[in-house]
Amino acid sequence: MSSTPPQGSEIKVDTLNGHQHILVPHGKGGAMRYFIGLFLLFWMGGWFMGFTSAFSQISSGDGGAFLVFWLGGWSVGGLFAGYMIYRVFEKSIPEQLLLNRPSLSLDTGVPPLKIDFGMRSQKKYWKSMFPKRKRIEFLPSELKTMKLRETDSGNRLTIDKGAERVEIAIGATEIEREWLFSFLQRNYS
Template identity: 90%
Template sequence: MSNTPPQGSEIKIDTLNGHQHILVPHGKGGTMRYFIGLFLLFWMGCWFIGFTIAFSQISSGEGDAFLIFWLGGWTVGGLFAGYMIYRVFQKSIPEQLLLNRPSLSLDTGVPPLKIDFGMHSQKDYWKSIFPKRKRIEFTPSELKTMELRETDNGNRLTIDKGAERVEIATGATEIEREWLFGYLQRNYSIQVN
């Protein structure tokens, strides 16, 4: 098996602090998100007009309790829309693996916002909107749990960290994950179960 990623792969291998450093891009996220981003930018213009009118009425003493309540909800909606605009146009940060033997360091990076109307669970939807960047250090004994698992949706490359099963190279293709599995096995002398 080759020490270079498969032909056409966007995976990059370089050196960081004297250790092999692998960058696995998360993908593009699709063009639908830009249409939603443009809509939200237009909506924020309208939001600003509504906010300005309501705030000026309350400031002049003409606003009642309902307008104050409405302005509070409008403000929360504007903050959420502003965050969504940020997520839509936020540049993706690739997943990174640092082969600092005998350990392996993982930085999950930040995937782009993916608009998928077919998401099967609310949990997956909220995780895509509010991604958590994790930095995980795998010990040699944890690396022995590395496995390429076949599922109905393709393969998954995983390493167990305590009670958590951590998925590696989530943005990679199946062929790239197979290559990465072999590459890590060779570099850490891990035997296949």
């Protein structure tokens, strides 16, 4: 198997500080997120008008307890909408693997926000809304647990880190994961 990714792949292999460095893009995230982003930008205009109107009533002494309560909820909604706008237009950071033998370093990067109305798991949805960028160092003993697992939805490339099963190349295609698995096996066996 070649050290060159499959034809048509967006995976990049280069060197960083004298070590092989692999960049695995997360994908585009879909066009639907931009429509939602535009909707939220227009919605924020209405939010701002509602906020300034309620705030001016409260500060002039005309607002009651309900308006204070409403403004608190409205503020939380505005913060969440602002964060959603940030996530929609945030640039994706690719997953990175650094083959610094005998270890392997993984930087999970930041995937783009994917709007999927068919998402069945609320937990997966919230994880995609608030992604955590992780940097993981796999030791030689942990690299022995590297497997290409076949599932109903396709293959998964995983390495066990203690009690956690870390999935690698999430944004890659099945063929790219198969290539990456062979490439890593050659370099770490």
